Amino acid sequence: MNNAMNDTATEYRTPDGAPTDIVIFTITSRERLSRKKSLPIRELKVLLIERGKWPFANQWALPGGFATETETIHECAKRELREETGVEGIHIEYFNVYSSMGRDPRGWMISHAFFALVNEAYLSNRKAADDAAGVKLVPVSEALEMPLAFDHNRIIRDALEHIRLKMLTTTIAKQFLPKEFTMSELYQVIETVVPDFVEKNFIRKITSTQSRKGILEVVKDAYGNSKGSNRYSQRSAQLYRFTEYQPQLSIYS
Amino acid sequence: MNNAMNDTATEYRTPDGAPTDIVIFTITSRERLSRKKSLPIRELKVLLIERGKWPFANQWALPGGFATETETIHECAKRELREETGVEGIHIEYFNVYSSMGRDPRGWMISHAFFALVNEAYLSNRKAADDAAGVKLVPVSEALEMPLAFDHNRIIRDALEHIRLKMLTTTIAKQFLPKEFTMSELYQVIETVVPDFVEKNFIRKITSTQSRKGILEVVKDAYGNSKGSNRYSQRSAQLYRFTEYQPQLSIYS
DNA sequence: TCAATAGTGTCTATCAGACATTATGCT
DNA sequence: AGCATAATGTCTGATAGACACTATTGA
16 A cells, blocks of 8 residues: 555655735625615625736736645635735635646645635725725626636635525524624525525515524614614514524425 | 725735645445345445555544645636545535644644545445555544544534535535446445434435426336346346436425 | 335425516615 | 505415325335
8 A cells, every 4th residue: 555644755846835816806886876874785795806916917816815834724814814904803715726837826735725704895995095005895707707816816806606506505594694683684595695595585484484583683772672783674673683593404304 | 994805915824825625525335245136225425545654654534635826716626636535526525624723733734624435336345545645534423533633524524514414415425336227225325424313205305306306217128128137136127327406495385 | 924125195284486576764 | 645565364275284095015
């Protein structure tokens, strides 16, 4: 049995670096021009930075940077996320490694790709400062069409596929929402990430279906009265929040 | 914005190697002693090799090896799998990276972990040759208790968590089954990987539930008669096979 | 006949999905 | 009143889950 692990590593050429790339997703929302009280237009965007140096100078790329030997890949990603957006404690998740030959003209680079989900509110203050510094939020559909540095188009495509799956099978939607939200906000967030999501009786299912009602809970005020919001409509809508509960999905049951 | 990606990589210390580790799962089945025609005892096992050299000489470890610059990490894993088990075209999937400091006394090693699901039949011929060469199949529960090399206990634990989730949400069960199988075989495989899986009306659900009946199809012979097997019972059981269909799971519908 | 597995009948509460209808409250 | 959003009523057929029951056939 020929097992390279039994040999010393020094016989081999070693990688020239272990960078991380982070696909930072956010959902922006803006009021519709026509009316004040109506559901906002939401858009899924990804944060890109403009490269200053070779390679791919002046091209747009994903934020990221090289890992050092004193940190794990995950710690590196968290650090880069903090440096790029100034936020911490945000949902960040590893999803794939990119290592094809020639993906980086600087040498043999094994890149570790993460995605992060950031609430628009966290980025808003940061945004003004970044406008001057070659940082922008781009609608995902546009980003996929741009000529990005390295294999970053591919990485964004893969990340998008991941968060679409996760949006439907986990409660990551909460990353894009305030703590308390209305059903139509939740529905819009899901729709924004997964465009072909259609669920006619959405409210009913969540609220009156035995097996699913554990996901959300009604928000009540100090007196036990249920709390509503009329941000988007005249009639106020019930506010909900996510619980800790994550349903077990199975194709066999 | 301090972005390391804009600097040249050569300013930094580089990793000493990019190994892959592969958690090769298989399900062994053996006849119950008491009776010939009865459901076999199935066990989830993982393939371990005995290390010959420093570090962790004579300790058991996951198979794997160093990637070279001319192959991707995924290609490396496939190659190692082929070298260890002699099989190709098997389900192999990347699931995490391990990079904590000091995980490998040889230096800064960023290890990429895969799991592979191999049908017992593929390994059986190989097994005799390997017995002499420090290769063995160990029940997963035992492997987790053994003092394995590196952080391989952790890697196996993570891999197990992954395949448990995948067993219930995808059709990877087919990797452990022959092309045509009975319901009780399928049920046993699921049970073996996910011990607390209980589904009383299993057969009925798969066969008569609109939304799920696309997963499996009844096997028919050349004359269109449905085909059965009486390997495990006197009364012959209907044979099924997986279709290409994978149901979409969602917590919201 | 028994043992071991395979498969069906039947019942109830719940759910999915469609569609119509009503509620709220600002302009 | 008109409007946009929120929420409920009502119907049909499908499903989940439980449990009892019948079927098959080698030893």
